């Protein structure tokens with residue numbers, strides 16, 4: 001029996017198993033098995049990642065955004081509209097067959113936008129170019145899920161399922177579970193909060209399914225089997241996603257309003273060039289980037305040239321971004337902006353920077 005058959009069989013068994021206290025252990029074990037087979041499915045087969053198949057695009061710019069969507073929803077039209085790159089568009093499906101990079105210029109940042117072939121149900125199991133597309137999606141900092149506003153919400157659910165089944169989690173934080181494999185000592189199971197979906201026995205059964213007999217487990221959040229399996233496998237990706245409904249020129253205004261009110265959603269029309277600036281603002285927000293301006297002593301800050309960094313970085317990261325040797329001669333920094341109480345304030349390497357802070361490094 002092939003892996004796909006095994007997966008189907010387990011999925012069928014999960015579907016026909018009633019969810020209650022008596023079956024909770026059985027279901028937990030089944031879920032662990034399922035995740036194991038799916039992981040096998042994703043392992044490189046030797047054929048994957050071939051050079052020259054058009055998917056090995058170099059990362060460039062400050063961040064990478066990948067467009068995922070069904071065929072003919074307007075991915076290439078969007079790339080051609082908001083970047084200087086032209087990607088072929090047509091009314092037939094699978095117009096795009098490779099990965100086409102473009103650049104969105106937003107304030108001082110260059111954001112790489114990737115146009116990709118459309119994916120369909122079953123993509124995660126290798127249908128169409130699904131696997132290559134998903135492999136590219138895993139390298140992105142943000143997923144842009146392009147949806148056809150005339151096609152209701154069904155595509156969104158299907159795509160989310162496809163991504164979920166290959167370990168990509170959208171707009172959620174990793175489960176707050178501490179997990180560490182040990183050489184000996186059995187399984188120690190603890191929690192800092194009351195657990196309603198997990199207990200020591202279930203955790204043990206799931207771990208045994210992965211042949212793990214020694215480990216330290218600490219639940220800091222009321223999670224269930226699925227989240228625990230994600231943590232054990234450790235190869236899950238937690239990505240931000242913006243849902244973009246294109247072609248709103250084709251639907252009634254009430255429907256546009258309904259779609260626009262959903263979380264993480266933007267409604268646009270490439271054809272009528274509607275809402276595209278707002279889309280860029282949304283991208284920037286979901287990328288979670290900050291801009292830091294540098295300043296030389298006695299000179300005004302250089303507002304024309306910012307350094308783009310991930311939110312949450314420290315002065316140390318800023319130093320690295322300026323020049324890799326600067327940390328060695330670093331004495332302290334002066335920072336102006338919302339990250340400090342006083343402007344300027346003397347700070348050390350561990351100080352956390354905010355968006356639009358100004359920094360002056362004072363050398364030894």
Ligand SMILES: Nc1nc2c(ncn2[C@@H]2O[C@H](COP(=O)(O)OP(=O)(O)OP(=O)(O)O)[C@@H](O)[C@H]2O)c(=O)[nH]1
Pocket residue numbers: 069070071072073074075076077078088089090091092093094095096097116117118119246247248249250268269270271272
């Ligand atoms: N009405 C309308 N049509 C649009 C809009 N954007 C794109 N289209 C049309 O949708 C069709 C598909 O556009 P593409 O950009 O090729 O779609 P795609 O998602 O790249 O398709 P594949 O590469 O085949 O996956 C084309 O005929 C476009 O002209 C829009 O905002 N409104």
Ligand SMILES: [K+]
Pocket residue numbers: 071072073089090091092093094095096
């Ligand atoms: K198309």
Ligand SMILES: [Mg+2]
Pocket residue numbers: 075076077088089095096115116117118
């Ligand atoms: Mg296309």
